Amino acid sequence: MKSNIILFITVGFITLIVILITHKPKVKSNLPVGYNVDDAKLWANARNFYYPLEQNPDELESDLELLGQMLYFDTRLSVNGTQSCNTCHNLDTYGVDNFSTSSGAIEGMQGDRNSPTVLNASLHQSQFWDGRAATLEEQAKGPILNPVEMAIPHEGVLLDRLKDVKEYVELFESSFPEHTNAITYNNVATAIGAFERRLTTRSRFDDFMALDFEALNIQEKRGLKVFLEAGCQSCHDGVALGGVQFRRFGEMLDYTKVAPQINMDEGMYKLTQNPGDLYKFKVPSLRNIEKTYPYFHDGSVWDLEESVDIMAKTQLNKTLSEDDLKHISIFLKSLTGEVSESIKSIPTIPAFR
Template sequence: MVSVDETQITPRKTTQIAKEDIQLWAIANKALKGLPSVESVTASIDNLEEKYELGKMLYYDPRLSVNGEQSCNSCHDLSTFGVDNLSTSPGAIKGKMGDRNSPTVLNAVLHDSQFWDGRAKTLEEQAKGPILNPVEMAIPHEDLLIDRLKEVEDYVKRFRSAFPEESNPITYDNVANAIAAFESTLLTPSRFDDFMDRDFTALNDQEKRGLTVFLDANCQSCHDGAALGGMQYRKFGEINDFWTVNNKIGRDKGMVTLTDNPGDLYKFKVPSLRNIEKTYPYFHDGSIWDLETSIHVMAKSQLNLDMSDEEIEDLVAFLKTLTGEVPERAMTVPELP
């Protein structure tokens, strides 16, 4: 255990605090962080309110797909924690399915990059990808979408309001910019954040044991930061071949297909653990449907650990404290023009 000067830690609640709780908080605080405020995350966005409303409308609008049936929310449903709870998602072209699990958009603004292979560095880049992807929303070229939006009087007004300094504000870049502004607000504070804010009563004894298991196993070496993930790229199966641990998991080659670097074989962006209780199924191909099995796979393949049933049960209890609250305003489906 690290040595902690208890006089330098002021609990948010003034009930009697156990030394073990302070020690646990101090160790957790080295690698893990509570969520920042929406205000701090969005401070650099001009005309945030106008961009938020425009971005929200675009996020829910099926006009962004070639068949007029798929929206961003189809695969990243905010009512189900930003996912569709499918292994892979159907696209706008009948019979075509994506080849990787759709990750949640919640807290994605805190990630170093987007997509399983990190090919988009920002939310804006990510927003552009699915719209033109032939397996996803399948718009054949940017101009088709822009022409659609220019035909809608409400969009003409909203783009002008969101981007007042531009003479031609309805552009593909601004579509992505507005969607990213909306997504930047999708933070989900949880009881874990209360604990990190020094409310040591926010977690019960089992949940604290689970956090201890998490830290003792060194899970934070990958799942770090405010999102508990999203900041690193790691090989799936660093110690033991994941497929021999559980042969249901597909042998997607990972980032190597993008970089052509042999060192990137089976390497993926580390997913966030926030809301992990709700964002099943798990892994890049959505092949595992329960937390217990996924923990066993990760412990064995990444850390060479055989966790006991009790350790896994406690760890699951801790992970459930990362389930937060989706902003109610974001989940209210807008009236589309």
């Protein structure tokens, strides 16, 4: 009896294997009908490094995000009520102020590094040029208390201001119902971070990576091909095309000799005092790079083609032709995307008392 059962199970298993082998499911190709082979090859090469970014919803979806939006645009977050987060990271100009370096709330105070775009910052592995903040929330805490930026002397000053506004008290309580004391500095940063995670920008390049081969024109595809052949993706990788690695500016050639107008900056070394971090910076995202000029850590270069030329020479030890520089720049413009009007519009901010 036992042997019959074993025989039955064995025969059944073999039959199942035969069925699986002889009845392979047909895998449906995701490639567009009538696709161009060259486009498919270009896409396949790019897919080794990139994947399409999903589009954020057009509306904010929670009280926490709405609170973060209000705080982002509120000048109460600066010592004299003159600056908000949006002052240096203006959502109408692609999350930057288009200055080489930004002025602080106190007259005469000037930052020493270019203000990076806040758009797509949630896709980065860390924040600031030197990566000193691990998260958006940690980053949000920095400028508010920085004496060169928004210059609030200590967090209690800001919290007292917010507690004096009925609308904020109610919105903090609804956003943090589990907290007895909802208005805390951590919660301010949490709300701003929740809002900033909505600031992603899908572009035509994402449509191409989602197999819409007509999303890029011939020149843009040529630019993408040159971009990959040159090795630009060795630094500008990931969904943000940057924001992941830390690389020494001038790995192949001294950047002060290639572009003497760029200020010397010790980079991460200022923070870590590790000799291996000298002149290292976080690789910036290339999304919206067409709009986020001026370029580099000091904002000293205003022309996109010129910045590509400097990068090719200093990081790749390559001198690209004028035609290649032009086409890479054309491709980079396909990375421009938009935040929905409702999300980037200034909300109703409670009046000062």
